[in-house]
Amino acid sequence: MAQVTFSPPFTAPNAVAHQLRQAGYAVLSPDGVAQWMGCDLAELMALNGDWATLPPDEFLKDGGRYRRRRHACFVVQGSHVQPVPHRAHWQPVEYNALHGGMERWFAPMEPTTTAKPVWQQLLAALAGVSHDALTLGNMAAADTPPSWFVEAHQFRIDTTDGIGRPTPEGAHRDGVDLVAVFLVGREGVKGGETRVFEANGPSGQRFTLTQPWSLLLLDDARMIHESTPIQPLTEGGYRDTLVVTCRRGNFQGADVVGLEPKGP
Numbered sequence: 643m644a645q646v647t648f649s650p651p652f653t654a655p656n657a658v659a660h661q662l663r664q665a666g667y668a669v670l671s672p673d674g675v676a677q678w679m680g681c682d683l684a685e686l687m688a689l690n691g692d693w694a695t696l697p698p699d700e701f702l703k704d705g706g707r708y709r710r711r712r713h714a715c716f717v718v719q720g721s722h723v724q725p726v727p728h729r730a731h732w733q734p735v736e737y738n739a740l741h742g743g744m745e746r747w748f749a750p751m752e753p754t755t756t757a758k759p760v761w762q763q764l765l766a767a768l769a770g771v772s773h774d775a776l777t778l779g780n781m782a783a784a785d786t787p788p789s790w791f792v793e794a795h796q797f798r799i800d801t802t803d804g805i806g807r808p809t810p811e812g813a814h815r816d817g818v819d820l821v822a823v824f825l826v827g828r829e830g831v832k833g834g835e836t837r838v839f840e841a842n843g844p845s846g847q848r849f850t851l852t853q854p855w856s857l858l859l860l861d862d863a864r865m866i867h868e869s870t871p872i873q874p875l876t877e878g879g880y881r882d883t884l885v886v887t888c889r890r891g892n893f894q895g896a897d898v899v900g901l902e903p904k905g906p
Contacts, residue, residue, distance in 0.1 A: 647835070658859065662775035666864035667838050667847070672855040675824075679767045685760040685788060693757055693826055693882040695789045696798050701746045708806035710798040712752035715893060718769040720787045723762045730894030731793065745895075749876070750786060751796060754895075761803040765792055772820040774889040790819075790888045801831060802875035808869035809879065812851045815841065820890040821860040821867065825851035830879030831872040839866045860886075 653661045653668045655678035661668040676683040696710035713731055717724045730745040755761060769790040777788065799806040828834060839846040841864055851858065860867055872881050 646763075647852075648848055650836075650849040650851060650856065651847065655825070655863050659771055660860055662771065662861055663714075666738075666840065666861040668843040668859045669849070670853075670857040670859075672853050675857050676857050681760050681763050683855065685758075688765075689755060689758070689760070690826055690854070690882070692752060692799050693796060696796055697749045701744060701748075702810065704807070704810050705809065706810070707802050708800055709810075710800070711748055712751045712796045713748035714756055716765055716794070718765050718790045718888075719770075721762075722764045723765050725756060727732065729893070730847065731795075735771070737823060748795075751794065754840050765794075766793070768820065768822050768888055770818075771811040774820050776863075777890070780893045788821070788890055791893045792889075793818075793887050793893065795885045796826075797885065798880050799834075799872060799883075800880040801872060804874065806831075806872045806881065808872070808883070812837050813837065813839065813866050813868040815862050815866055815890055816887055818862050818887040819892050820883075820888040821853075821862050822886040822888075823856065823858040823860075824884040824886075825856045826855045826882035826884055828852065828872075828881040830876035831881055832875055833872040834868050834881050835870040837870065840864065841866050879880075881896075 650669045650671075652671045654676060655670065655674045658670065658678060660669045662765055670678060672683055672686075676686065692712075698707065698714055699709040699711045702709055715729055717725045717726060728750045730747050734744055758841045769787070769792065773787050781881065797808070799808050823836070835848055835850050836858060837846065838858070858867075872879065
């Protein structure tokens with residue numbers, strides 16, 4: 643049976659903040675992402691090699707071997723991006739019923755990646771739209787931009803065991819302000835449909851991201867999201883994503899004992 647897919651509802655780059663405010667989500671094409679960030683798409687594509695060497699996720703409670711990942715944290719204010727010492731990723735069970743309440747110490751992102759100018763641009767753009775769409779409202783644009791506590795996750799979901807689950811926890815919110823999901827690439831798989839629902843309403847949207855560096859932005863307070871499992875079309879199939887979250891106030895779990903960075 644032929645696979646049925648729905649095209650993403652792409653937003654114009656100059657309408658991203660408006661779309662987020664109105665609908666709670668926005669989707670950008672790869673060219674739209676590059677225009678919105680003010681970079682060349684080739685600069686983003688140059689990051690893709692990192693995903694081929696991601697180490698296994700050692701914390702999957704479903705026993706799967708289908709997920710590889712790296713993780714890094716930053717504080718972003720305006721265009722200033724400050725890396726912070728490596729720390730655990732933590733979510734409460736209210737937001738992640740499968741892996742909530744766990745200190746998950748993932749392998750850190752490569753410093754050669756996070757030092758690249760395009761990476762700094764990417765984080766600054768996300769912090770900027772978080773401010774413009776989720777906090778600015780009718781406030782004056784000249785107000786000092788807030789500090790955003792940013793977590794970045796590189797994921798590779800593969801079909802080693804015949805099926806890979808991008809969101810094994812199911813439809814969920816992340817407990818942050820903004821969620822950004824970049825589709826970095828996909829090869830030899832079917833499935834991986836993106837589903838977005840109102841947290842307190844009947845409306846929803848479904849579509850499949852297929853183009854490298856297309857982007858879904860979500861107002862996490864208003865929207866629930868998930869990606870459906872992937873299955874192989876060829877041996878070695880995979881789906882690569884970059885998930886970045888922005889949160890005001892502090893990192894999630896910052897007050898949980900044991901989340902301080904390990905080592906010197």
